[in-house]
């Protein structure tokens with residue numbers, strides 16, 4: 001998967017290109033990150049990328065031209081690789097991103113690519129969004145100092161869905177729970193910690209019982225913490241029984 005990033009702080013992305021699962025995906029060529037800094041596409045001596053907002057008010061707004069030039073450079077690089085890459089803008093005004101959306105984005109663009117536009121300051125001139133942005137996404141209802149962290153969140157979530165990035169066993173587990181439920185509790189050694197034991201079923205070796213227990217825990221945890229996730233969800237007969245506490 002090829003991801004073009006338009007950002008004033010490309011060095012921030014070392015957090016995913018140099019650490020963990022995403023770093024391995026970059027190292028083995030499953031994920032490619034390429035960067036364009038709007039400041040390199042300025043023409044004035046001060047390399048201006050922002051200006052005061054028309055109509056007054058606090059903060060600054062990112063100007064159209066450096067962003068357009070950076071996006072066009074990213075588009076050319078994508079085209080040179082035969083990749084058609086939509087431009088995604090991360091902002092609090094975007095659609096709330098869910099795992100289902102990540103799966104859809106992965107299915108639609110996972111093998112191709114994306115261009116991620118990271119805003120700073122109070123955001124970008126609306127005319128840039130109208131002309132060049134294909135989709136606007138938000139990772140949550142809070143304001144951050146830039147779109148870089150949301151962009152890394154999206155890249156991380158997409159990278160985990162790429163074939164071979166997670167070991168097959170882990171991704172199988174992930175799939176069974178990312179079908180809209182919260183994850184079950186997890187335990188590992190020691191078996192007893194300061195008097196606290198591990199649920200016996202997990203030590204039983206009865207894989208059917210373990211699978212049932214984990215599903216029941218996910219369902220109960222989801223009902224307790226995120227009942228909204230169960231709204232409109234058709235439960236299987238087994239899920240209904242497990243939720244109602246019938247072992």
Ligand SMILES: NC(=O)c1ccc(NCc2cccc(O)c2)nc1
Pocket residue numbers: 090091092093119120121122123124137138139140141142143144145146147150
């Ligand atoms: N919730 C998010 O995905 C998110 C995204 C970006 C961001 N900051 C940069 C920015 C960008 C645009 C407008 C704006 O007001 C702020 N903060 C939060």
